[in-house]
Amino acid sequence: MSFTPRPFERTGMLEALRATAAPGGEPLDVLVVGGGITGVGVALDAASRGLRTGLVERDDFASGTSSKSSKMVHGGLRYLQNGDVRLVYEALRERRRLMRNAPHLVSVLPFMIPILTKDGVVSKKIAKALGSAMWMYDLTGGWRIGKLHKRVSAEEAATHFPTTHLDKLSAGYVYYDAGADDARLTLTIARTAADHGAAVANRCAVVEITHDADGRADGALVEADGERFAVRARCVVNAAGVWADEVRALDEGADPDSIRPAKGVHLTIPWEKVRNDIAVIIPVRSDKRSLFLVPWDAQPDGTFRHVYVGTTDTDDDGSLDDPQCTSVDIDYVLTALDEALTETVTRDDITGVWAGLRPLVKSVSTDDRSGKTADLSRQHQVAISDSGVVRVNGGKLTTYREMAEDTVDVVVERLRTPRRTRRSRTRHLELAGAARRREPPGTLDAHLVGRFGTKADELRALIAFDPTLAVPLVDGQPYLRAEAVYAARHEMATTLDDVLVRRTRAHLFDRAATLAAAPDAAELLAHELGWDPAETEKQIRAYEALCLAEESAARQTVGADDAHLANAAD
Secondary structure (H helix, E strand, C coil), X not given: CCCCCCCCCHHHHHHHHHHCCCCCCCCEEEEEECXXXXXXXXXXXXXXXXXXXXXXXXXXXXXXXXXCCCCEECCCHHHHHHCCHHHHHHHHHXXXXXXXXXXXXXXXXXXXXEEECCCCCXXXXXXXXXXXXXXXXXXXXXXXXXXXXXXXXXXHHHHHCCCECHHHEEEEEEEEEEECCHHHXXXXXXXXXXXXXXXXXXXXXXXXXXXXXXXXXXXXXXEECCEEEEEEEEEEEECCHHHHHHHHHHHHCCCCCCEEEEEEEEEEEEHHHCCCCCEEEEEECCCCEEEEEEEEEECCXXXXXXXXXXXXXXXXXXXXXXXXXXXXXXXXXHHHHHHHECCCCCHHHCCEEEEEEEEEECCHHHCCCCCCHHHCCCCEEEEECCCCCEEEEECXXXXXXXXXXXXXXXXXXXXXXXXXXXXXXXXXXXXXXXXCCCCCCCCHHHHHHHHHHHHHHHHHHHHHHCHHHHCECCCCCCCEHHHHHHHHHHCCCCCHHHHHHHHCCHHHHCHHHHHHHHHHHHHHHHHHHCCCHHHHHHHHHHHHHHHHHHHHHCCCCCCHHHHHHHCCCC
């Protein structure tokens, strides 16, 4: 099947969307609402089948949950505890496919679970049961990564986690999952969808789901750059994540209540505080959950610059648009760290935070918010409204491709499309820039190839033309000025926030350092995006406000205690 790629350029994408409602224009087969991992996955699946596809995102690609995850492509070892073997099997199968289709973005991430003495939460008494769970994980599909779990001695466990309480350490289990930059992965899928002919646009908000004379959804009224225009489509897909009910209200005219947002919080701290060379799982005594300690930003000598710690899992009744890490969230994580480490980690050590909302699907038993969000299924659901809008809810980052396939299967059945469109083509479809070459960790080539794959040559060309672009965008971080320029030219970055928070992850690494670099970054983007001095100043102030909101939330205590108590185990 042949495709006509679209340049990943916003103006052209908006023109293509407008054309669907112009005189003589042809409607889309599929209009996807939502530019998170699920939405871009649906767009790619549909476009690769040959369907005329469009996607609109109100804010930026991955601006919600899809940039605020634990950055893992995993099967979910803990789901075995709930007997959800099917979900684990599907996730591990999809993990393998993603590692094959995006080898530049997804890499093997070893984990260790320390086995502690009787004074610890994970004791010798349950070590045998834990080993059995490890074998089940491997047999369910973990083996597909090419490595099996192993039990290691206390001495070896200590080399991986030297700041733990060595007097309590009995042994450890090492197993293997995978990690990826969630925002980079989402953007890459969007670019791949465009390569297959999809028209995708950020900063393009749906203000109305339109209907024909028979009440069938036939597109949307959208707003971009202060202008409203119609987009016609034979089928509309609601892939808006935690905002799915808001999109449903535009279609159904009711006030649905099907999504239960669950907040997950992560903190970034200096690597020297932990000095783990692989990811480590530590217990939380208060509610019998666990936290991940994931080393971040590898250096040539085998060390790292940062560790991120998470995640929490609590109900959240706050703003869907601006979930925040509160003081109680921070205390929860710091308490767990204090119990697990010989080093003391304080609030002053925290260099970055992020908080995201999982779009969990409510069950009958939890509509009244009884029970724990951690107990809600991570399975996805696909449904059709009375007007024909196809809705996909729930799921997890690892299984985005399967979610998209299931969704488009429903679309093609509803539209009675040609036979050639009936089967998904994404199981073996490589994502844009797919490169299997691995460079030594901590090097410039490793950084560029690990983010851009074969497109790293385009970054190198920018630097060759202007060597000043090889200078770090933020002091002490791996991101280059060239990446900001590239983001503006080729990745639909339109704001300073887009570049500092999602196109790079500078903000998550070190908020203070990134804030200090914001004026210079804004000046660089101003040249690319045509900002005048007033707009440049506006962009800087907007980023400052984002940082201030995080700092303010970190002092917030009201209402947070109840959330953690509600999710505590008996």
